[in-house]
Amino acid sequence: MANPLLEVRHISKGFDGTGVLEDVSLTVHEGEVLVVVGPSGCGKSTLLRCINGLERIDSGEILLRGKPITGEKRDLVAVRQKVGMVFQSYDLFPHMDVMGNLLLGPTKALRRPKAEVEAEAMAMLKRVGLEEKAHALPRTLSGGQKQRVALVRAMLMKPEMLLLDEITAALDPEMVREVLNVVLDLAKEGMTMAIVTHEMRFAEAVADRVIFLEGGVIVEEGAPAQFFHHPKTERARQFLNTFVYEAAKKQSENSADA
């Protein structure tokens, strides 16, 4: 296996005295896609937010390429230039057009020449099928388009790793696919990612490894084929069953509509 890119060692995190993450440890290797699943409120978002320093951890340690990125001497700006993150709510900057959104990080944070980044941005937009939207304002885009722009914005920083937090959760079903395809593409190219998702089919397709989080602790960890089809723990089985039920419900609703 390749080198560990990210190591999370025994981290704990609470809000106002209630523990949210307890003694969580995990490793993501270079080129690996880690998928984190678990019931609502189990701490998935908190875990990702701790990794790039949006939340401060209470104890433990996080290392990027062997170097600690938590603790007193941490340089958050440097970490965030290497670890990109995309949220459920896209969070494009509403006062800038798409190109403005894409250029901001590379030209200001990385101080790269504008013309060079612009060319890269156009190429990336083209790849995700949005080249004609380069000068559109975010509010004129559909949810799926916004989320693809958000992905491109994160990728243009050339991060060593991407954190994706339920990036399709706010999308209409027909837009989910166009966004997930982009992520699958990135995975194929060897982008290292930690992904939180409720799309189990997608999770299985994209994951190299799956972590099941419940109540702030890692309950099960394994290869996708094993986790999704033969979970070891009873709790993981129950969790996966809720999706079977939801899929069945959706199907019967659809056939009722027809």
Add this chain to the structure above:
Amino acid sequence: MDWTFIQRFTPMYAEAALLTLRMGLTGIALSMAVGLLCCLAQHYRLPALRQIARAYIELARNTPLLVQLFFLYFGLPKVGVRLSSETCAVIGLTFLGGAYMAEAFRSGLEAVDKTQREAGECLGLTGLQNLRYVIFPQALATAVPAVCANVIFLTKETSVFSAVALADLMYVAKDLIGMYYKTDEALLMLVAAYLVLLLPISVVFSWLERRLRYAGFGRAA
């Protein structure tokens, strides 16, 4: 109505209007600077400074400008600080306006979604870059209507400058009434002068607000 009177004293009004405008603009510009500092001190919860800003805002907003000016012009000399009428006027207006501007800016900053700041942080922007490129433009767009209202409010407040012997519009009008008993003419010219000052500002501001609204500023993406 005595039109020759009006004609004769129009230059005097024009001069006073210019003075009012100059004092007003200086005071308003300084108000914005003070307001910005106070608002940042509060927004970033800077220890001590934040409490000072809060206390100042309450003090400034809950005392009349006239009282503030009297304090500066008649009170301070008693402790050996003598300021000119113009200095008093500008300081007084800044003292009052700073508090109102601080509140306007604060409402703007608070309207920017927390996730916008996080999105900026996630792009590796420094705190200052994030403020400058992501947060301020959106906060300002939201704050514009309140800031415009403050500018008009403060311009009108300049009418109490005459109380500290500044030869502003109000002063000239009172003077003329005192000297010539031409009350109607003097007051008519006073009203006209204020309208000439304020209407253009008002029109520009409505245009600005409309423009910002259509640009979709301050709305979540």
